[in-house]
Amino acid sequence: MFELKRxxxxxxxxxxxxxxxxxxxxxxxxxxxxxxxxxxxxxxDPGTDFxxxxxxxxxKQNPIPADKSRWGGFSELQQRNWxxxxxxxxxxxxxxxxxxxxxxxxxxxxxxxxxxxxEELGLxxxxxxxxxxxxxxxSSNLLELLADFHGRGIGAMFxxxxxxxxxxxxxxxxxxxxxxxxLPDRDYxxxxxxxxxxxxxxxxxxxxxxxxxELQADAEIRAARVLDLETELAKISKARVDLRDPIANYxxxxxxxxxxxxxxxxxxxxxxSAGLGAIPDLVVGQPEFLAGLDKLLRERPLDDWKxxxxxxxxxxxxxxxxxxxxxxxxxxxxxxxxxQPAMEPRWQRAARVIDGSIGEALGQLYVEKNFPPxxxxxxxxxxxxxxxVFEDRLRKADWMTEGTRAxxxxxxxxxTQKIGHPDKFRDYSTVVVRPDDYLGNVLRANIFETRRExxxxxxxxxxxxxxxTPPTVNAYFNAVQNEIVFPAGILQPPFFDxxxxxxxxxxxxxxxxxxxxxxxxxDQGRKFDADxxxxxxxxxxxxxxxxxxxxxxVDQYNGYEALPGMHVNGRLTLGENIADLGGLSVAYEAMERxxxxxxxxxxxxxxxxxEQRFFLSFAQIWRINIRxxxxxxxxxxxxxxxxxxxxxGPSVNMQEFYSAFAIKEGAPMWRPVELRAKIx
Numbered sequence: 001m002f003e004l005k006r007x008x009x010x011x012x013x014x015x016x017x018x019x020x021x022x023x024x025x026x027x028x029x030x031x032x033x034x035x036x037x038x039x040x041x042x043x044x045d046p047g048t049d050f051x052x053x054x055x056x057x058x059x060k061q062n063p064i065p066a067d068k069s070r071w072g073g074f075s076e077l078q079q080r081n082w083x084x085x086x087x088x089x090x091x092x093x094x095x096x097x098x099x100x101x102x103x104x105x106x107x108x109x110x111x112x113x114x115x116x117x118x119e120e121l122g123l124x125x126x127x128x129x130x131x132x133x134x135x136x137x138x139s140s141n142l143l144e145l146l147a148d149f150h151g152r153g154i155g156a157m158f159x160x161x162x163x164x165x166x167x168x169x170x171x172x173x174x175x176x177x178x179x180x181x182x183l184p185d186r187d188y189x190x191x192x193x194x195x196x197x198x199x200x201x202x203x204x205x206x207x208x209x210x211x212x213x214e215l216q217a218d219a220e221i222r223a224a225r226v227l228d229l230e231t232e233l234a235k236i237s238k239a240r241v242d243l244r245d246p247i248a249n250y251x252x253x254x255x256x257x258x259x260x261x262x263x264x265x266x267x268x269x270x271x272x273s274a275g276l277g278a279i280p281d282l283v284v285g286q287p288e289f290l291a292g293l294d295k296l297l298r299e300r301p302l303d304d305w306k307x308x309x310x311x312x313x314x315x316x317x318x319x320x321x322x323x324x325x326x327x328x329x330x331x332x333x334x335x336x337x338x339x340q341p342a343m344e345p346r347w348q349r350a351a352r353v354i355d356g357s358i359g360e361a362l363g364q365l366y367v368e369k370n371f372p373p374x375x376x377x378x379x380x381x382x383x384x385x386x387x388x389v390f391e392d393r394l395r396k397a398d399w400m401t402e403g404t405r406a407x408x409x410x411x412x413x414x415x416t417q418k419i420g421h422p423d424k425f426r427d428y429s430t431v432v433v434r435p436d437d438y439l440g441n442v443l444r445a446n447i448f449e450t451r452r453e454x455x456x457x458x459x460x461x462x463x464x465x466x467x468x469t470p471p472t473v474n475a476y477f478n479a480v481q482n483e484i485v486f487p488a489g490i491l492q493p494p495f496f497d498x499x500x501x502x503x504x505x506x507x508x509x510x511x512x513x514x515x516x517x518x519x520x521x522x523d524q525g526r527k528f529d530a531d532x533x534x535x536x537x538x539x540x541x542x543x544x545x546x547x548x549x550x551x552x553x554v555d556q557y558n559g560y561e562a563l564p565g566m567h568v569n570g571r572l573t574l575g576e577n578i579a580d581l582g583g584l585s586v587a588y589e590a591m592e593r594x595x596x597x598x599x600x601x602x603x604x605x606x607x608x609x610x611e612q613r614f615f616l617s618f619a620q621i622w623r624i625n626i627r628x629x630x631x632x633x634x635x636x637x638x639x640x641x642x643x644x645x646x647x648x649g650p651s652v653n654m655q656e657f658y659s660a661f662a663i664k665e666g667a668p669m670w671r672p673v674e675l676r677a678k679i680x
Contacts, residue, residue: 072624177285236292507617518582
């Protein structure tokens with residue numbers, strides 16, 4: 001869930017085709033995935049393996065569906081949300097109102113389901129862009145075309161975004177950084193353990209080029225050039241752990257200085273083509289990447305870049321083209337990289353795309369049907385309870401000096417929250433959506449979003465903006481706006497459940513709230529001040545104390561072996577692990593305060609005390625079965641620890657956990673007191 005700036009807890013034939021998108025017996029309404037003692041495996045000793053004690057029966061009884069790479073508590077709730085969205089999408093296809101959000105959502109959905117139209121078109125939607133690539137005759141043309149591709153959501157060569165300036169958080173800045181890879185991470189290109197994936201990737205590119213009509217021998221030569229060029233991009237890219245340091249990845253430069261220092265990159269030409277020719281400065285995330293890219297642009301022949309762009313155009317478009325292209329794309333990215341045997345049903349793939357393209361339109365329809373105002377009110381109450389506890393923690397932390405404490409409290413006083421959905425949804429009235437143009441709909445939505453963002457460079461930040469859509473089962477902390485955000489999608493069982501006791505809710509949504517609050521003071525969040533600016537407000541002594549405490553968390557998670565020979569990367573996952581630890585501890589104290597105010601609620605349920613139900617609830621939200629290939633991928637790229645370690649990692653640092661289940665020293669779950677981490 002949760003990243004740095006937003007720290008993150010996946011027509012003639014129209015009538016017939018639309019019928020195939022409607023719910024069937026196989027799409028029956030999923031059960032509400034609430035907390036259950038039936039998920040437990042009581043044959044397991046809680047002091048030996050608390051994860052399986054809390055959720056072992058569920059793990060045995062819930063194999064991963066063929067169309068998923070993993071299956072857990074988050075998945076169950078998201079699947080229920082997809083079911084609700086499916087009903088909305090089916091109804092939207094009958095909208096009589098032109099240019100309404102219902103019409104746009106409905107026509108987008110119709111275009112996704114119109115497989116006959118997509119088969120008729122084949123790869124023709126790419127022909128104009130392929131001709132543009134073929135006609136490139138200079139690196140200047142290359143940068144101009146790349147600006148157009150980026151504007152339509154076709155990624156290549158490097159990344160760019162519009163984001164609040166991390167050192168002037170009230171204003172939007174334009175930022176560029178490393179990117180341009182087709183594999184999940186630089187390690188896939190550079191480490192021996194990913195040799196099989198590289199071979200499969202090369203074979204996949206060959207097959208995709210053959211679908212464009214190329215002979216196998218030619219396709220093999222071109223695939224080798226793509227892999228070679230991307231390997232060079234990987235070599236000049238920072239490792240993922242290094243990308244977590246916000247200070248080391250912030251470099252404000254004038255546009256002219258970038259153009260001077262990296263002349264073959266031709267930034268001014270790119271900016272002019274993107275509509276940003278007048279901006280005076282920008283943020284460069286990784287100057288060393290730009291230096292390497294500048295060298296590659298100078299040394300690699302234009303033909304290599306043309307082949308590379310052909311590949312990235314085809315790769316970005318594949319999910320929206322004909323069946324052969326979509327299937328081959330899934331065979332590699334779904335099956336090889338994530339171990340998923342089968343694609344999700346077409347309606348669900350369509351729902352994901354619409355959520356990612358015009359998500360606040362779909363989200364508005366979702367909220368109208370599925371998010372009552374009372375849920376927002378109750379959630380705000382819980383947030384305030386958790387905030388009270390965390391503020392007390394800041395006041396009482398015995399390792400923090402008063403100067404740093406005063407600034408920490410000043411930051412907390414500016415802390416805000418957003419619950420459920422935006423008060424004003426995004427206006428998509430200028431986005432043209434056609435029922436027979438799936439790829440075109442995606443590209444036009446991308447153009448709309450790119451233009452909306454580029455127009456904001458240098459302007460005041462919109463603090464009302466959301467960065468997740470309402471149906472999303474997730475939450476985030478936004479460091480540059482010092483806020484936590486909880487979409488409506490996560491405010492349901494097993495996270496937020498009005499039918500359950502306080503212990504279950506504090507162990508689930510309470511811990512998630514605490515997690516997001518703690519992100520403001522994790523190893524990254526602590527580097528942003530009360531205004532959301534990247535600024536060091538810590539004394540040297542306090543920073544040293546924090547790092548010593550954080551190192552215990554790093555060491556703990558480094559010791560967890562997720563797959564044979566593959567351990568969790570404690571440094572990569574540090575921010576999320578600190579947030580889990582703080583979130584659980586703060587939620588526990590908030591629960592105890594709530595029970596003290598209302599002693600009548602302190603009672604055993606199902607034979608378990610409130611304290612026991614609290615830890616069981618927390619462990620159960622992280623229940624998950626996952627395919628090995630996806631586990632390998634996530635261990636490489638994800639800033640979150642695997643679910644089984646999120647379930648137990650924070651708990652074993654809390655004496656309250658051991659006391660709740662009478663776990664004694666010497667038990668496998670016991671963590672020696674001197675090794676336990678406590679930061680907030």
